[in-house]
Amino acid sequence: MTFQQARWDEPSVWDLAGSPTAEAPPAIPGIPERLRRKEAVRWPELSELEVVRHYTRLSQMNFGIDTAPYPLGSCTMKYNPKVTELLARRPGAAGVHPYQPEATVQGALEVFWRLERILARVTGLPEVSLQPAAGAHGEYAAMLMVRAYFRDQGELGQRTEVLLPDTAHGTNPASATMAGFTTREIRDKDGSVDLAELRRAVSNKTACFMLTNPNTAGLFESEILEIAETVHSAGAMLYYDGANLNAILGVTHPGRMGFDVAHLNLHKTFSTPHGGGGPGAGVLAAGEKLGPYLPVPRIVKEGRKFRLDYDRPKSIGKIKTAYGNFGLDLRAYAYILSYGEEGLKHVARRAVLNSNYVASRLGKYLPRPFRPLVKHEFVLSGAPLKERGVRTLDLAKRLLDEGVHAPTVYFPALVEESLMVELPETESKRELDGYVAAFERAITDTPEHLHAAPRSLAVSRVDEVRAAREPLLSWKDLRAASAKAETP
Amino acid sequence: MLDALGISSTDALFTDVPKRARIGRMGIGAGKEEPEVVAEVDRLLGRNRPLSQFASFLGGRISARYAPAAVDAIVSRSEFYTAYTPYQAEASQGMLRTLFEFQSLWVEMTGLDVANASLYDGATAAGEALLFCRRLHEGSRFLVPASLPWEERSVLENYASGPGLKVESVPYDDRTGRLDLDFVRAAVGQKDVFGLLADVPNGFGHIDEGVPELKSILGDVPLVVAADPLSLSVLEAPGNYGADVVVGEGQGFGIAPSFGGPLLGLFACRKEHVRSAPGRIVGATLDADGRRAYALTLVTREQHIRRSKATSNICTNESLMALAFVVYASTVGPRGLARLQSSLAEKARTLASGLGGIEGLKAPRFDAPYLGDFTLELGRGTAEEFLDRLRRRKVLGGHPLKDPRPGAPAEPERILVGVQETSTDKDIQKYVRAAQAAIAAVGRSA
Numbered sequence: 006m007t008f009q010q011a012r013w014d015e016p017s018v019w020d021l022a023g024s025p026t027a028e029a030p031p032a033i034p035g036i037p038e039r040l041r042r043k044e045a046v047r048w049p050e051l052s053e054l055e056v057v058r059h060y061t062r063l064s065q066m067n068f069g070i071d072t073a074p075y076p077l078g079s080c081t082m083k084y085n086p087k088v089t090e091l092l093a094r095r096p097g098a099a100g101v102h103p104y105q106p107e108a109t110v111q112g113a114l115e116v117f118w119r120l121e122r123i124l125a126r127v128t129g130l131p132e133v134s135l136q137p138a139a140g141a142h143g144e145y146a147a148m149l150m151v152r153a154y155f156r157d158q159g160e161l162g163q164r165t166e167v168l169l170p171d172t173a174h175g176t177n178p179a180s181a182t183m184a185g186f187t188t189r190e191i192r193d194k195d196g197s198v199d200l201a202e203l204r205r206a207v208s209n210k211t212a213c214f215m216l217t218n219p220n221t222a223g224l225f226e227s228e229i230l231e232i233a234e235t236v237h238s239a240g241a242m243l244y245y246d247g248a249n250l251n252a253i254l255g256v257t258h259p260g261r262m263g264f265d266v267a268h269l270n271l272h273k274t275f276s277t278p279h280g281g282g283g284p285g286a287g288v289l290a291a292g293e294k295l296g297p298y299l300p301v302p303r304i305v306k307e308g309r310k311f312r313l314d315y316d317r318p319k320s321i322g323k324i325k326t327a328y329g330n331f332g333l334d335l336r337a338y339a340y341i342l343s344y345g346e347e348g349l350k351h352v353a354r355r356a357v358l359n360s361n362y363v364a365s366r367l368g369k370y371l372p373r374p375f376r377p378l379v380k381h382e383f384v385l386s387g388a389p390l391k392e393r394g395v396r397t398l399d400l401a402k403r404l405l406d407e408g409v410h411a412p413t414v415y416f417p418a419l420v421e422e423s424l425m426v427e428l429p430e431t432e433s434k435r436e437l438d439g440y441v442a443a444f445e446r447a448i449t450d451t452p453e454h455l456h457a458a459p460r461s462l463a464v465s466r467v468d469e470v471r472a473a474r475e476p477l478l479s480w481k482d483l484r485a486a487s488a489k490a491e492t493p
Numbered sequence: 494m495l496d497a498l499g500i501s502s503t504d505a506l507f508t509d510v511p512k513r514a515r516i517g518r519m520g521i522g523a524g525k526e527e528p529e530v531v532a533e534v535d536r537l538l539g540r541n542r543p544l545s546q547f548a549s550f551l552g553g554r555i556s557a558r559y560a561p562a563a564v565d566a567i568v569s570r571s572e573f574y575t576a577y578t579p580y581q582a583e584a585s586q587g588m589l590r591t592l593f594e595f596q597s598l599w600v601e602m603t604g605l606d607v608a609n610a611s612l613y614d615g616a617t618a619a620g621e622a623l624l625f626c627r628r629l630h631e632g633s634r635f636l637v638p639a640s641l642p643w644e645e646r647s648v649l650e651n652y653a654s655g656p657g658l659k660v661e662s663v664p665y666d667d668r669t670g671r672l673d674l675d676f677v678r679a680a681v682g683q684k685d686v687f688g689l690l691a692d693v694p695n696g697f698g699h700i701d702e703g704v705p706e707l708k709s710i711l712g713d714v715p716l717v718v719a720a721d722p723l724s725l726s727v728l729e730a731p732g733n734y735g736a737d738v739v740v741g742e743g744q745g746f747g748i749a750p751s752f753g754g755p756l757l758g759l760f761a762c763r764k765e766h767v768r769s770a771p772g773r774i775v776g777a778t779l780d781a782d783g784r785r786a787y788a789l790t791l792v793t794r795e796q797h798i799r800r801s802k803a804t805s806n807i808c809t810n811e812s813l814m815a816l817a818f819v820v821y822a823s824t825v826g827p828r829g830l831a832r833l834q835s836s837l838a839e840k841a842r843t844l845a846s847g848l849g850g851i852e853g854l855k856a857p858r859f860d861a862p863y864l865g866d867f868t869l870e871l872g873r874g875t876a877e878e879f880l881d882r883l884r885r886r887k888v889l890g891g892h893p894l895k896d897p898r899p900g901a902p903a904e905p906e907r908i909l910v911g912v913q914e915t916s917t918d919k920d921i922q923k924y925v926r927a928a929q930a931a932i933a934a935v936g937r938s939a
Contacts, residue, residue: 009911012649017590018819018823019597025827030727030835033838036700037702039705041727041728041729043729045827046726046827046830050827050828057566059823064570064585066574066590067576067585067587069571069572069573069576072572074855075575075577077577090571093751094749099537099749100545100750101543101544101751102544102549102752102753103555105542106881109884112538112539113752115537115540116537121536123521126519126521127521133725138617138754138755138853139810140809141796142807144915146651149655174796175795175796175808176808179777179796179799179805179806181801181807182801182802182806183652183806186655215710227509227510229514230511256516257514257516258516258519261515262514270809279507279575280574281578281588281816282576282773282810282811283613284809284811284814285810310617316899318900321651323616324617324648324649324899325754326644326742326753326756328754328755330755331751331753332751332754339530342524343527345522346519346521346522346524349521355503356504356611358506363496378508395788399580405581405583405584410581410584413580462586463586463779465583465584467583468779468788469582471778472778472790473793477778478596478774478776479596479600479608480601480607481597482777
């Protein structure tokens with residue numbers, strides 16, 4: 006084990022300077038006394054170097070794709086090409102305000118329009134909006150669209166239920182609930198939708214079935230056409246969660262599979278960086294029934310000019326300020342330009358090849374609960390580790406010591422002690438073999454070492470139970486806790 | 494790898510996709526080399542006219558404030574920007590500590606106890622606040638100023654629609670733009686109000702002097718304040734006058750306007766309500782060796798654990814923008830922020846008095862304090878025509894305060910004007926001269 010993360014004994018930003026200033030900010034004419042701030046915001050006065058050094062040191066205590074493989078299942082942590090960063094910082098992109106007159110932002114509108122047209126072809130769904138800030142935001146907007154559609158059909162009072170498989174991402178039931186639906190989970194059969202179970206569950210109360218394909222078990226739902234027929238014959242909508250689109254680019258698409266509406270995550274399939282948690286960029290794509298309900302404004306082309314169109318009487322309105330995460334949309338557009346049709350088809354093939362290759366090799370160490378042919382990701386069960394007193398969590402932490410990121414753990418919940426691994430197309434065979442070797446060293450290590458992991462990172466095993474039991478959520482809490490500790 | 498799998502082609506890996514579900518070509522063109530991609534994107538971006546080509550006075554929640562170069566230098570550290578959500582705490586202390594510092598800063602600015610690690614933008618933060626209030630209080634009506642920007646109102650209506658809640662306007666005083674407190678009192682008396690949102694500055698850019706009185710009227714009905722972060726460098730922390738939630742749009746702190754995204758949603762609340770709060774929260778704890786460490790916490794509120802019972806569906810947030818926010822504030826410092834706000838207020842007064850002296854214009858439209866934005870009202874012509882005339886003189890004079898959707902109720906011809914950190918005296922004079930000519934021309938054509 007030769008990896009060692011930086012381990013700076015770095016104070017918090019407020020401990021880098023003396024006591025913050027308590028003086029009152031300058032009075033602004035017209036602001037009444039009771040609205041004036043009496044003391045400046047409690048925050049340190051620092052030199053630029055102090056700030057830069059502090060956050061540079063913090064950055065060195067963080068894993069990113071640029072430092073190591075990052076095989077989080079369902080997160081599609083592919084390389085984020087540098088050229089896209091360069092382009093997003095051009096003054097013509099970063100220095101454009103959303104409320105500028107249309108005549109001065111024709112380029113930005115054209116980028117939106119072109120990207121929408123491309124994504125319409127990628128999804129097979131003709132109407133596209135880039136307004137969602139993230140995938141879950143797109144799901145939520147889609148559920149609002151379904152709701153508005155059934156209201157217009159006079160069926161909202163009756164269609165109150167959204168169905169989802171037990172493999173669904175947690176965002177799906179959460180989004181459906183926020184949109185006012187009740188949710189019901191359909192049990193899987195060997196990791197896929199149990200069609201018989203679905204047939205029993207759908208009814209004239211069903212508004213929508215939300216499905217990820219390939220699903221979070223890494224399996225392609227081969228009965229998708231029958232699923233679509235079942236859902237549609239009950240008069241319900243079929244929703245596509247695009248988190249796993251990477252596996253099927255150019256092979257199939259939501260439109261062909263019979264979906265009515267889809268969300269995509271540009272920060273997964275189309276390589277925009279995930280920023281340590283965000284920003285993302287979501288996409289909504291819809292067929293003819295739900296298309297009229299997409300958020301406004303839509304981007305339209307008239308002759309050679311582009312314009313924001315607000316005249317969509319059925320639209321659900323706005324779901325965020327402005328039009329979408331343009332900075333990310335531009336990166337995704339540049340990514341698609343560079344890959345093109347053949348490149349994107351290759352992306353899916355290579356991602357699926359990587360996944361099957363690593364799955365076949367890791368299958369020697371841990372059981373694979375479902376059929377062997379997987380798509381972009383696969384699931385292992387860490388249950389046998391329990392015989393040695395070891396849990397999946399220990400294995401994940403021990404992997405970090407190898408200088409690689411851990412897989413997604415404890416999801417999907419239908420597999421005991423699950424690990425979900427996704428090593429996208431941008432990882433070379435050498436990296437994949439390196440990951441397998443790291444996995445082998447980790448899993449064959451002693452239980453003592455596994456329990457004690459990690460030892461090579463900025464901190465050792467973090468006590469998350471304590472974090473939740475005794476919440477310390479800000480500097481204010483830390484001050485209160487230390488004042489309490491000092492009181493005899 | 495094919496050999497290891499005992500297959501001759503990747504076709505064998507897609508036998509689970511039924512033939513009838515296959516597609517042929519997508520039809521998206523051939524790939525390009527990097528120089529061609531750069532040339533193509535630059536060609537498109539060349540059709541934009543960035544703010545730097547104008548004297549810009551676009552105000553509102555999204556700003557083109559200058560960001561010190563240090564901000565982008567840090568945001569460009571790929572350990573930060575190529576990371577995922579910090580699920581593995583030990584490998585992600587850098588981002589976790591950053592988010593903890595960001596949360597701490599928003600707590601200090603707002604006078605509340607707990608902030609989350611960010612939401613999508615100010616409007617969706619307000620939407621989440623609406624649902625949060627409903628978890629704290631019974632009722633079906635959520636009150637908002639009639640002056641709230643239409644986009645935010647529309648977002649709020651969407652958030653309200655799922656659970657069947659109503660967003661209701663509180664009228665404002667025509668002279669001052671202030672909320673009608675008697676209306677609020679009467680509405681609260683009807684017992685069906687579960688929350689009220691007041692924005693500071695309000696949708697007109699002005700400061701409503703009545704906002705600190707709201708909590709005494711609302712009683713146990715939650716008060717949400719939507720605050721501009723820069724304004725909080727000089728204005729009382731809303732937690733000190735009874736706000737239960739403070740949301741805001743954080744884009745102005747180190748984040749480029751980028752045609753409207755990514756933005757940054759800010760959310761803070763009181764500690765006793767933290768288990769009802771939406772979004773990720775970072776907490777301080779210890780590692781196995783007893784050293785300070787950080788982790789995502791109180792996760793039982795969240796979608797990946799609670800699924801349909803979660804407080805919100807949010808998964809991806811705006812962590813990198815939160816980093817920009819805290820680096821910006823730390824670089825500029827609390828005194829620098831207050832000086833900046835003070836200087837914007839002075840420039841705004843100069844511009845408003847210049848515009849207010851022109852026949853046919855009323856500026857500021859409302860008799861209320863302001864910090865950097867204010868409302869200009871036209872005595873004749875339309876806002877669009879007026880702004881178009883300004884644009885031809887390379888002045889972006891603000892944006893119309895109206896809902897552009899057909900069928901929206903008619904509004905007076907009002908423009909939200911905002912001075913910029915980079916606005917010079919010359920820019921301000923240029924606006925005044927251009928406005929003089931524009932309104933005169935509108936008069937002639939009328």
